[in-house]
Amino acid sequence: MRRLIACALCVLCAAAFAPHAQAYLKLGTRANGRLVTLQWRTFPIRYFVTNRGVAGVSAPQLEATVERAFATWDGVQGASLSSQFAGFTSASPLDDDSVSVIGFVNRPDLDRVLGSTSFTFDVVSGEVVESDIFFNSSFPWSVSASGETNRFDLESIALHEIGHLHGLGHSALGETELRAGGRRVLSAEAVMFPIAFSAGTTIGRTLRADDIAGILDLYATADERRQTGSISGRITKNGSGVAGAHVIAFNPASGKLVAGFTQANDGSFVIAGLEPGVHVLRVEPLDDGDVESFFDASVNVDVNFKPAFSTRLIVVPRGGTARNADITVVAK
């Protein structure tokens, strides 16, 4: 049995997808009442690149850029990931053909979508059979080393989409402001933030602590899992669990931010892939950007509460879990 889902990076909003309830927000689906995490099991991940370029980006430049973005994820220390360029193809990223294809597609109708990732996977095991990425050629693109004014940096967007291809959902570690014409990103502490930086910048080529924790959550080696730790707890309001709360772990020693969500009605959360040591925990409502970028309609996201901190410092043990990191919030 196979099923197709899609996830998109947009300038303004993103397509809905089904998140899986665990530590980092991962992609997945519900099969026979069970949550199945989307994951690659066969390595290297072999992908084809379309043999068509667009204005400013030739097909070989497209290939080289995609290869660099894969190499950035493959280079995460402690993750067992590898990828391989399989060749150029005339197939479309939109074909369901059991071959992973990455390339440009002209979709002027999707005027807020820079790129999109879709999957075909085994709904029982969650193993990905195929994942395609398209970049919307109705936007202006750049592969310049330092970026180009008014053009979107292809490597930055490829890095985000390849994060989805690996099975990662969106991170909420970013701030935006609403301006005429849409939301503008003020800052983002994750490549997996659903709204892209403005055209011209290449800031999105570098993975942040949150992205690394997410990929380690899915693909860490056994040795790496013994080196990192996690935090678990519950977010409650008036004695009941809060669903869809954004929970952020801050490590004052390293300055790293790693976040997760409460994904069930009981308000429970797990944040994994953390460096051992002292963390400060903060919870805030998911009120920056579109809730649909993070959760599908089945999660009853509560945004009516004030941000709050844990009343104690949380010490993450090496290879273990700091439990009962509970926070009580109050309505706005």
Ligand SMILES: [Zn+2]
């Ligand atoms: Zn995305």
